[in-house]
Amino acid sequence: MTPTPEHEFRLAAQPLDEVDRVLLAELRDLHEDLDPPPEDLLDRIKFAMTVAALEAQVAEIVSEDRPLAVRGTDYDRADTVTFARDGLSVMVSFEPGDTTRTDIVGWVSEGDIEVELRERGRTRNTVTDEDGRFGFAGVERGLVNFVLRRRDPGAPPIITPAIEL
Amino acid sequence: MHTGAGSESLATRAADAFRAFRDGDASGMSTLVDEVTPLLWAVARQQGVDRQSAEDVVQNAWLKLVEHAASIADPQSVLKWLITTTKRDAWSRSARARREEPSAHEDVRDLEPDERSPSPEAAFLDAEEHSVVWGHFARLPERCRVLLRAVAFAERPDYAHVAEALGMPVGSIGPTRGRCLAKLRASLTADPRWELST
Numbered sequence: 001m002t003p004t005p006e007h008e009f010r011l012a013a014q015p016l017d018e019v020d021r022v023l024l025a026e027l028r029d030l031h032e033d034l035d036p037p038p039e040d041l042l043d044r045i046k047f048a049m050t051v052a053a054l055e056a057q058v059a060e061i062v063s064e065d066r067p068l069a070v071r072g073t074d075y076d077r078a079d080t081v082t083f084a085r086d087g088l089s090v091m092v093s094f095e096p097g098d099t100t101r102t103d104i105v106g107w108v109s110e111g112d113i114e115v116e117l118r119e120r121g122r123t124r125n126t127v128t129d130e131d132g133r134f135g136f137a138g139v140e141r142g143l144v145n146f147v148l149r150r151r152d153p154g155a156p157p158i159i160t161p162a163i164e165l
Numbered sequence: 166m167h168t169g170a171g172s173e174s175l176a177t178r179a180a181d182a183f184r185a186f187r188d189g190d191a192s193g194m195s196t197l198v199d200e201v202t203p204l205l206w207a208v209a210r211q212q213g214v215d216r217q218s219a220e221d222v223v224q225n226a227w228l229k230l231v232e233h234a235a236s237i238a239d240p241q242s243v244l245k246w247l248i249t250t251t252k253r254d255a256w257s258r259s260a261r262a263r264r265e266e267p268s269a270h271e272d273v274r275d276l277e278p279d280e281r282s283p284s285p286e287a288a289f290l291d292a293e294e295h296s297v298v299w300g301h302f303a304r305l306p307e308r309c310r311v312l313l314r315a316v317a318f319a320e321r322p323d324y325a326h327v328a329e330a331l332g333m334p335v336g337s338i339g340p341t342r343g344r345c346l347a348k349l350r351a352s353l354t355a356d357p358r359w360e361l362s363t
Contacts, residue, residue, distance in 0.1 A: 007351055008344070008347045008348055008351045009347075011342060011346075011347035011350050011351055012341065012342055012343055012344045012346075012347035013341055013342075014341060014342050015340055015341055015342070016321065016324075016338075016339065016340065016341070016342055016346075017342075019350070020342060020346055020350070021321075023298065023346070023349065023350070023353075024313070024316060024317045024346075025317070026296070026298050027298065027302060027313055027314065027317040028317040028318060030296060030298070030299050030302075031207060031314055031317065031318075032203075035210055035216075037202060037203060037206040037219075037220075037223070038216070038220060041202065041206075041220060041223070041224075042198055042199055042202055044224065045198050045202060045223070045224050045227050046194075046195055046198055048224055048227070048228055049194065049198070049227055049228065049231050050191075052228050052231045052232065053191060053231050121192065121195075
């Protein structure tokens with residue numbers, strides 16, 4: 001049967017049905033297979049949106065110390081990471097391993113800094129002591145960011161890139 | 166793949182997350198980015214931009230949403246706003262790239278294959294061997310491919326909304342099938358291979 005304009009017109013005026021649903025689902029699957037968005041696009045968008053919403057400065061990773069022993073999938077997990085921006089540097093340490101949670105201890109080059117830990121789906125806050133130390137207990141493994149704020153309300157917050165615990 | 170919450174449309178979920186975001190609760194925005202980005206990616210790519218530009222365009226649309234949050238009067242229009250912003254930006258990049266090519270490059274072979282391909286359909290005609298539907302989709306008029314690829318990443322209550330955001334006339338799709346889906350159905354019905362695969 002050759003499609004005619006009349007046939008097409010009639011089809012167009014009908015309500016959407018189950019075959020249309022299946023067809024659109026197949027079109028979706030095909031495009032997901034053939035031209036998917038890059039895997040890290042969602043994370044990058046969320047990070048960029050957070051930076052924009054906070055009007056924050058992004059810190060750079062200055063150094064990453066990796067565990068010497070390569071154990072299973074642990075080889076790419078840093079246990080100490082140092083970030084810096086605008087004269088402020090932050091070092092965070094945590095234990096690599098297979099446990100679901102880990103404690104984080106950190107040190108900031110200035111005292112009296114508010115530190116926000118952004119985990120997946122929640123945030124926690126603490127303030128450094130006068131030596132610049134801070135800590136978070138029982139942090140779920142995964143990607144986390146830190147946001148640091150000086151007391152001066154005019155100073156922009158500083159956000160670190162996400163690191164994998 | 167449609168993991169969204171029940172009967173609510175994407176547009177409504179977008180409105181709710183955006184309203185909360187404006188009131189200082191950003192927690193819903195992460196889910197919204199997960200749900201809407203594949204649709205925006207489809208819109209950008211279907212305007213003929215390469216993958217790198219599509220990434221920039223989609224990320225910029227979200228950043229503009231944060232930037233212009235205060236000036237969006239009706240949260241219910243956020244989904245439409247994101248689609249329109251993505252489409253417009255991708256279209257102007259794609260138009261610029263077409264003007265510059267190929268004279269801006271000394272040798273067309275210097276270009277990545279990805280940058281040369283005007284649309285995903287051309288690059289993936291191989292897929293025709295694997296899917297009858299793909300072959301018929303690739304032969305649809307361009308405006309139909311733009312519409313159908315986008316609505317494939319939306320939910321049914323959103324179809325008319327998505328079509329409108331893409332600048333298609335009212336009735337292009339939803340509640341009736343519309344001309345584009347009718348064309349695809351008609352050409353598939355005429356293809357005996359499709360009968361076998363359904």
